[in-house]
Amino acid sequence: MLDLLSKVTAASGFTHASGVEVVAAEVGQVTLDLPKKRELLQFSGFFHGGVIAGLADHSAGAAATTTLAPGKVAVTVDLHINYLAPANGEKLTAIAKCVQSGSTLCVVTVTVSTTSGTETSVCAIASVTLRVVDMPRMP
């Protein structure tokens, strides 16, 4: 599971270019890291909200997909994210949990935290609705 997720993450332009790292994956829960780099920041030097949303989105898709039968993948229908604090740490960590897994739809909640030295704090929470579709062939 970790292998497949790592492969998909590395094969996608955005997650590969961003530098998303798969930390852990089990059925229904996935943890992703994203280390800081200049291309991911907004004008104050914190992680850009769009990058945080992108990490939440990717982790949600991964968490939902781990609950599905082989050959199925979950794609995002809609995403709601609350930004709680500036993401001013050295990396982002998204922990995504699938709270509902159906044959048509999944719902995932995500907590995104940011770590600076030894201090970790939550910077965003998200809820994501996803649809179950046949896995497209990877190009």
Add this chain to the structure above:
Amino acid sequence: MLDLLSKVTAASGFTHASGVEVVAAEVGQVTLDLPKKRELLQFSGFFHGGVIAGLADHSAGAAATTTLAPGKVAVTVDLHINYLAPANGEKLTAIAKCVQSGSTLCVVTVTVSTTSGTETSVCAIASVTLRVVDMPRMP
């Protein structure tokens, strides 16, 4: 207004690296373009949902900020995005309209479309709540 927005967009790591282009800006409404490139795609070759959310987020912040007094800037509190269709075109275009501008909060709606050749279709809609804060000094 167009100048300031272009400057902020170019000065930010994420929007600069992504290649976001400011097409138009007036009080309460902003149009941004984002041409396709590999680093912005998901594994099927369409624009990644996180990139679309990021463009929506940036355009919302810009549209809200155009309504504010000098020295003030709008930062995203929360964002909700519905993905309506795969973003399979050559570029994304986000049109953001500020539907409420208060001294504390703003609300912006965004329509994101994708263009392939001469055909343009809506691929996502978003609603964004933003908070009015003092403009941070640009690093």
Add this chain to the structure above:
Amino acid sequence: MLDLLSKVTAASGFTHASGVEVVAAEVGQVTLDLPKKRELLQFSGFFHGGVIAGLADHSAGAAATTTLAPGKVAVTVDLHINYLAPANGEKLTAIAKCVQSGSTLCVVTVTVSTTSGTETSVCAIASVTLRVVDMPRMP
């Protein structure tokens, strides 16, 4: 269409008890009214946010269902609502437009306004994701 929608609205405990009125219905767009009464208000005397969300929800379901084949109905998967101003008028009016109608999912946007005398102003906007299911037999 207007007849069926009026029948469903009157047959449901909540919409019947609230006093929801079907004003107009065509394929993909529905208008509902809800006159003020004490049981619908919060402690300041304005329409309660939950009532506004309920009207938005019901109008979204109606608008989506008008686009479906007979025997199908759209049920809400998730709803996002932004409250823009106190709903301090004599009635609420929800106008719901179906912006996407698929075989599995629909997306509807709703504008809720409040009217006081001759003055009407928008008090909330919502976006709603719905799922297409077989119409349950009405009890």
Add this chain to the structure above:
Amino acid sequence: MLDLLSKVTAASGFTHASGVEVVAAEVGQVTLDLPKKRELLQFSGFFHGGVIAGLADHSAGAAATTTLAPGKVAVTVDLHINYLAPANGEKLTAIAKCVQSGSTLCVVTVTVSTTSGTETSVCAIASVTLRVVDMPRMP
């Protein structure tokens, strides 16, 4: 705290008419119950989605307000709710937790469950953004 919340809940038209009961309240967390009755149902005989949203909204406002200085109250800016299962039990229970409390804004997450006999299951989750304002005089 329990007393004040019970008083506000009973004094409001919607929550009084619905029959919302305050079960527990501490700083940052509130539990509300809503027993089933005909006026709260949709056409299949389950709790109406608008009623669930209304309960989530009210519990979020209560949870946020418990964290504020006396004389301040939290009013909803926007609400996002995911419906996970039909609310087919004899009552609804909303547990709202304030995950951020600032001088201007609060964010609250809500879990709504439904109980049928001895069985309780989650039927909806919500995230709510609220704004801190001066408590209006109660009419």
